[in-house]
């Protein structure tokens with residue numbers, strides 16, 4: 456379970472997240488809100504990329520101020536732009552990056568890569584140069600690069616924003632089947648209808664929280680104001 | 681750099697990257713010991729033939745030499761005046777062969793394999809050098825050259841649609857800012873993917 460207690464985040468004195476207290480334990484949680492409402496800041500708190508200025512973030516009772524490294528192993532993070540998180544020239548190598556960081560032995564790494572490539576249907580990309588992949592393929596590679604580390608939580612910050620409809624669906628079908636807990640920021644509201652819970656941020660505050668239908672409804676009203 | 685790789689199935693492609701680099705080193709050393717023209721010519725022919733074996737089109741092979749042609753011509757003329765015609769031929773032929781051979785290695789070796797080979801080579805010094813970090817830095821460089829290339833193109837297009845034609849200085853600033861921003865994000869991604877930037881045992885545990 457991830458738990459935030461009275462969390463504040465400010466940049467240069469400007470408060471961008473204010474007094475957020477929330478417990479995340481559902482299987483799939485969606486995060487929505489207008490641009491600049493604090494969604495990214497919120498999810499970056501969940502794996503210690505961002506530390507709170509006030510309050511505390513606990514991931515399975517690990518405090519993000521102290522246990523950043525352990526938390527990052529538990530909480531996988533997928534960024535909006537896959538270009539910036541693919542770090543190796545070929546797909547196969549990029550897959551090995553996280554596993555090397557986890558200190559798996561070499562043979563183990565190769566086996567895990569093969570398995571993951573097949574499990575997520577990207578074995579045909581294995582030896583391709585990452586910069587030659589399409590946007591959808593890159594995002595898949597970025598996601599699998601995180602999944603292969605077998606984190607307990609997967610946090611995704613607008614993973615579908617750069618994708619066309621087909622790739623969006625492909626990515627979502629993978630996300631739906633994940634055994635891990637998923638926390639996903641998105642502007643594609645229709646992707647959230649079968650999520651267990653949706654949080655809506657507004658001006659740095661948790662404005663509404665609950666079943667997708669009702670939270671999305673409130674969000675739409677907010678947009679009309 | 682990365683786009684130099686010419687994918688094909690060939691004997692030369694299949695030689696291990698480390699061996700190719702080693703052979704290149706040896707060739708470079710030997711070339712400058714050879715003092716008989718006929719041997720030099722034979723080596724040149726062999727290197728050119730290797731392009732055939734590697735199934736690299738002549739056009740591509742010539743392209744490797746082209747940027748150096750001007751320089752070679754100057755060297756050639758200078759050497760004629762200083763040491764005479766024969767010495768000039770020697771020097772130019774040596775350089776040409778070396779350039780062709782080095783290009784052949786880059787054309788037939790995936791950058792990632794090259795980096796792996798370098799990492800292996802460096803791992804002898806694993807106790808003194810952060811090998812994993814050096815190899816990551818090399819990988820990142822190779823990985824982001826095309827990304828920055830695309831970025832430059834984007835900035836140029838954005839400037840062109842707003843009426844600015846080619847201007848290196850106008851290109852540099854937004855490109856630098858974007859690159860720095862990207863750098864921050866990449867650093868975060870490395871973090872998020874479990875890379876311990878301050879872990880000194882890195883190199884050792886990888887090579888053991």
Ligand SMILES: Nc1ncnc2c1ncn2[C@@H]1O[C@H](COP(=O)(O)OP(=O)(O)O)[C@@H](O)[C@H]1O
Nearest residue numbers: 466467471488489490491492493494495496497
């Ligand atoms: N590193 C930063 N430095 C300064 N301001 C930031 C930084 N990151 C985010 N902000 C500001 O915090 C606010 C919330 O940003 P963010 O969490 O990225 O919003 P969202 O993801 O919902 O669009 C924005 O006004 C943004 O400009």
Ligand SMILES: [Mg+2]
Nearest residue numbers: 494495496612
């Ligand atoms: Mg955001």
